Amino acid sequence: MSAGKRYRAAVMGGSGYGGAELARRLLLHPDVELARVASIDLVGEPLSAADPALEGRTDLVLEDLSPAEVARGVDVVLLGLPHGVSATKVPELAGIPGLRVVDLSGDFRLRDAATYERAYGRTHPAPELLASFTYGLPEVSRAALARARLVAAPGCFATAITLALLPLARAGLLEGIVHVQGITGSSGSGAAPSAGTHHPVRAGNLRAYRPLVHQHVPEIEQTLLAEGARDLALRFVPVSAPLGRGILATAFVELPEAFTQARLDALYRDSFAGEPFVRVPRRRLPEVAAVSGSNFAEVGAVAGPARGALRTVTALAALDNLVKGGAGQAIQGMNVMLGLDETASLADPGPWPP
Secondary structure (H helix, E strand, O other), X not given: OOOOOOEEEEEEOOOOHHHHHHHHHHHOOOOEXXXXXXXXXXXXXXXXXXXXXXXXXXXXXXXXXXXXXXXOOOOEEEEOOOOOOHHHHHHHHHOOOOOEEEEOOOOOOOOOHHHHHHHHOOOOOOHHHHHHOEEOOHHHHHHHHOOOOEEEOOOHHHHHHHHHHHHHHHOOOOEEEEEEEEEEOHHHHOOOOOOOOOHHHHOOOOEEOOOOOOOOHHHHHXXXXXXXXXXXXXXXXXXXXXXXXXXXXXXXXXXXXXXXXXXXXXXXHHHOOOOOOEEOOOOOOOOHHHOOOOOOEEEEEEEEEEEOOEEEEEXXXXXXXXXXXXXXXXXXXXXXXXXXXXXXXXXXXOOOOO
16 A cells, blocks of 8 residues: 555546546545556556546556456445446445445435336346445535445436525425426536537537436435425426536525525525535626536525515526536545545645636
8 A cells, every 4th residue: 555545445437537537536635545447448558548637647557357356455446337337236346344335326326226217217236235325415414424335426416406405405495396407518428429419419509308307306306305305396407518517507496585685695605504515605606617627516596586475596506517426526425434534635626717
């Protein structure tokens, strides 16, 4: 183990965008050594084949390894694998005594196998493990993460929308149907181009997809119901945007007219006071450029004009889908699991201009 490093980590799925971001952040980590990176693509190539920014930063290469080989001699394995693939690897990893696992896929976020089947369109291959996983959103499960061995990192849309609505849920103000739109960058679709996601059809284009049936909806509802929402029914429309990174989520909630802008500002600031990676801007609304490339999320709420006894409140959140919405959040959860500084390798504010 390298001098000064207390733990060793390995990554499965290192050739994708999420896996490459995991490797990038782990190579910077003051307390965790990146021991190996597994992949079925680019085997034998240096990590810079997946992330050119890693050129010359490490001698590690991408290796085709079994779960047991990946886990050999390490304390934690982080999986950047696609949905459905993680669930075939996790059972072997979960059976290794003392090994901690952080999964970035959606395979272990939901507690109910039937809900998983409806959301992802497949039967869960390891339903017996669902109850063993801790949902890895530190803002709602920090105490549980500190005791966890198996963690399911939240989805990118799920993180943004949950953070946007969390203060309202905890205040008992989130009930019934909530309409949400989420605009996302292309890296959320993965490294392999497809007919609907590669650059020629994405550049200069906005396109809705999977309206009202996105797989993150039950994950968001599950979390917000546990945090105080009642009879919640999310109506979510995701939109593909010509961005490389970033998500902007916008939700619309009807609240009593007494919820003025000052009252909303206080609610959101109090809700996230002390959170290292969630901020409430004071002089502007949340925006993607302010968080791109970083593990920070911005949230806020805008009070519309009162119409009789009600007013429409717009709740917003912005984050980087690969960092706070993916690999960065997984490392944040890993830091809490291992009892390390929660901000380790994540405190940089990202580039400006983005």
